[in-house]
Amino acid sequence: MNILKELANRDRVFDFLAPADSPVDVRHGPILYMEDVTVSFDGFKAIDNLNLTIDDGELRCIIGPNGAGKTTMMDIITGKTRPDTGKVWFGSRHDLLTMNEPEIARLGIGRKFQKPTVFEALTVFENLELAMSADKRVLPTLTARMNGAMRDRIDEVLEMTGLVAQRRQLAGILSHGQKQWLEIGMLLMQRPRLLLVDEPVAGMTEQEMERTAELLTGLAGKQSVVVVEHDMGFVRSIARKVTVLHQGSVLAEGSMDQVQGDPRVIEVYLGESEEAV
Amino acid sequence: MHWLGQPFQERPTQLFIGILIAALAVVTVLNLALPAGHPLHVSTYTVTLLGKYLSYALLAVAVDLVWGYLGILSLGHGAFFALGGYAMGMYLMRQIGDRGVYGDPVLPDFMVFLNWDSLPWYWQGFDMAWFAFLMVLLAPGALALVFGFLAFRSRVTGVYLSIITQALTFALMLAFFRNEMGFGGNNGLTDFKELLGFDLRSDATRLGLFIASGVALALGYVLCRAIVGSKLGRVCVASRDAEARTRFLGYRVERVQLFVFVVSAMLAGVAGALYVPQVGIINPSEFSPLFSIEIVVWVALGGRATLYGAVIGAILVNYAKTVFTGVMPDAWLFALGGLFVLVTVLLPKGIAGLLAWRFKRPDFHDRHPGDGNLSREEATA
Numbered sequence: 040m041n042i043l044k045e046l047a048n049r050d051r052v053f054d055f056l057a058p059a060d061s062p063v064d065v066r067h068g069p070i071l072y073m074e075d076v077t078v079s080f081d082g083f084k085a086i087d088n089l090n091l092t093i094d095d096g097e098l099r100c101i102i103g104p105n106g107a108g109k110t111t112m113m114d115i116i117t118g119k120t121r122p123d124t125g126k127v128w129f130g131s132r133h134d135l136l137t138m139n140e141p142e143i144a145r146l147g148i149g150r151k152f153q154k155p156t157v158f159e160a161l162t163v164f165e166n167l168e169l170a171m172s173a174d175k176r177v178l179p180t181l182t183a184r185m186n187g188a189m190r191d192r193i194d195e196v197l198e199m200t201g202l203v204a205q206r207r208q209l210a211g212i213l214s215h216g217q218k219q220w221l222e223i224g225m226l227l228m229q230r231p232r233l234l235l236v237d238e239p240v241a242g243m244t245e246q247e248m249e250r251t252a253e254l255l256t257g258l259a260g261k262q263s264v265v266v267v268e269h270d271m272g273f274v275r276s277i278a279r280k281v282t283v284l285h286q287g288s289v290l291a292e293g294s295m296d297q298v299q300g301d302p303r304v305i306e307v308y309l310g311e312s313e314e315a316v
Numbered sequence: 317m318h319w320l321g322q323p324f325q326e327r328p329t330q331l332f333i334g335i336l337i338a339a340l341a342v343v344t345v346l347n348l349a350l351p352a353g354h355p356l357h358v359s360t361y362t363v364t365l366l367g368k369y370l371s372y373a374l375l376a377v378a379v380d381l382v383w384g385y386l387g388i389l390s391l392g393h394g395a396f397f398a399l400g401g402y403a404m405g406m407y408l409m410r411q412i413g414d415r416g417v418y419g420d421p422v423l424p425d426f427m428v429f430l431n432w433d434s435l436p437w438y439w440q441g442f443d444m445a446w447f448a449f450l451m452v453l454l455a456p457g458a459l460a461l462v463f464g465f466l467a468f469r470s471r472v473t474g475v476y477l478s479i480i481t482q483a484l485t486f487a488l489m490l491a492f493f494r495n496e497m498g499f500g501g502n503n504g505l506t507d508f509k510e511l512l513g514f515d516l517r518s519d520a521t522r523l524g525l526f527i528a529s530g531v532a533l534a535l536g537y538v539l540c541r542a543i544v545g546s547k548l549g550r551v552c553v554a555s556r557d558a559e560a561r562t563r564f565l566g567y568r569v570e571r572v573q574l575f576v577f578v579v580s581a582m583l584a585g586v587a588g589a590l591y592v593p594q595v596g597i598i599n600p601s602e603f604s605p606l607f608s609i610e611i612v613v614w615v616a617l618g619g620r621a622t623l624y625g626a627v628i629g630a631i632l633v634n635y636a637k638t639v640f641t642g643v644m645p646d647a648w649l650f651a652l653g654g655l656f657v658l659v660t661v662l663l664p665k666g667i668a669g670l671l672a673w674r675f676k677r678p679d680f681h682d683r684h685p686g687d688g689n690l691s692r693e694e695a696t697a
Binding site: 141144156157158159160161165168169170175176177178180181182183184225 | 548550558561562565566567571
């Protein structure tokens, strides 16, 4: 019945005619496009007229003082928070505001939260196995079999995250940094097009930070990566382009040097934090 | 069906099945081949006692499946065990036929005593073995399905779930105590004569039941190993330790929990069905909350999340119970409680943990974090 009703509706493209998993269309450049997005919580504008474009394959760092709206922005992209006004497009085909969280995740937007949560009683390999895209209903999971292609994919991600030697170790005995990389690896198993990474180097040692920088810059190109980070040294070491958020909108955008020279940025953020460093 | 065959390729499972079969064979030979006066002769009384332990061991494996791997502490598994037992008991009652005290060809004695003139609807069909055996699986399975569906859908876990399972088994106990329920009230079902045409009092039948319990334990063990060794088993462990994260990966945790819970309840039902003909009675005391807690103590003593630990725990504790209640009946509960406290404090991983430590092999789970290449970098830096 529903299909008949849909057919009678002649002024739109029928959902069932469009392929269910239509690929993300990035022929026109950006993979993520946000225009005039505004969100307010009880009158407080957490995001105020935000305009942001991320190109396909780009590695972008987003910085800003506390309360600048970084987390809210991530929440909007992943569908956790709905904006009051504005447009959010993934490629030029998918309107993210019409989709729910699981749909957006399936489309290829992966998000790494600040605190790493890996399955400590399972090995690194098994953690990646569970994260792999597959039929996740009960009986298919019971009878699931690992094939060569899956094994190759896990090996590939182990290689990327530098955890080859730890593949058979329990995730619970990994160091803090290794857990963060494993978590990024678990996101990579789902072959995301866009990776949102929240404060990846908090609590890491110098060496771990270097490794993380290598990992993230290595990922860019194959997928787009958006990093929200407080550590200015780390941002300087990886970013080609930096966006500074302030009070819910973009204050400045450009290379690290350009941004650092901007007097408004120095006033609200860099000045204080440089002094603090 | 490769997932069902998987356990046969694992060394520990081969070892477990091997020991179990050897034990069954030795007991059978010692019972049949040696004369009654021989010092190594195993009496039929002992065989039946061992058969009872084996059915308890299967029950313990079922509890370990949900507690050890899924993190659901069920304090009501006695209910599923008892339901399976009642299904078997109803079949055995119908087999008595007109050999009861009152000689009624259809009605069990207690119904004649209560002046009932016909069988209640839920007693229909239990004269057929296939139907009764199906009910051994379906009755506990259906209860677990409804109970689990409601509990897991509402995301009731942890202590709250444990308390509800206690309430469930307690409520069932009170219900089964009532004569109007039609399950024999507080006397339960007893005075059984034969099972599938075999006289329950004959030595051969008792040996057969003992072997059947051993085989059921082996099959149940392999089934549980197959589940925990599959990808689904890893999802269980993942949801036990980080439920929200597992959901975030796209697994429907409540369905995984429901599936495993129902499988476990059915295994408990089979254990109950094997227990009843060996002890010769089923009554509402099997529903008592205390019994369900005792099962958990067996598993904790044996070692959680190992399956074989549950078997060891069930057999050892029940052997100790048999010995103790013979010597000092009043001290048994103190001994059980004391044992539980001692093991929790001194052997948090139970007897299985002690075995693993004693026969420690350098396999990957024991690898020290210092072996990783990053840590080596850190060490040289």
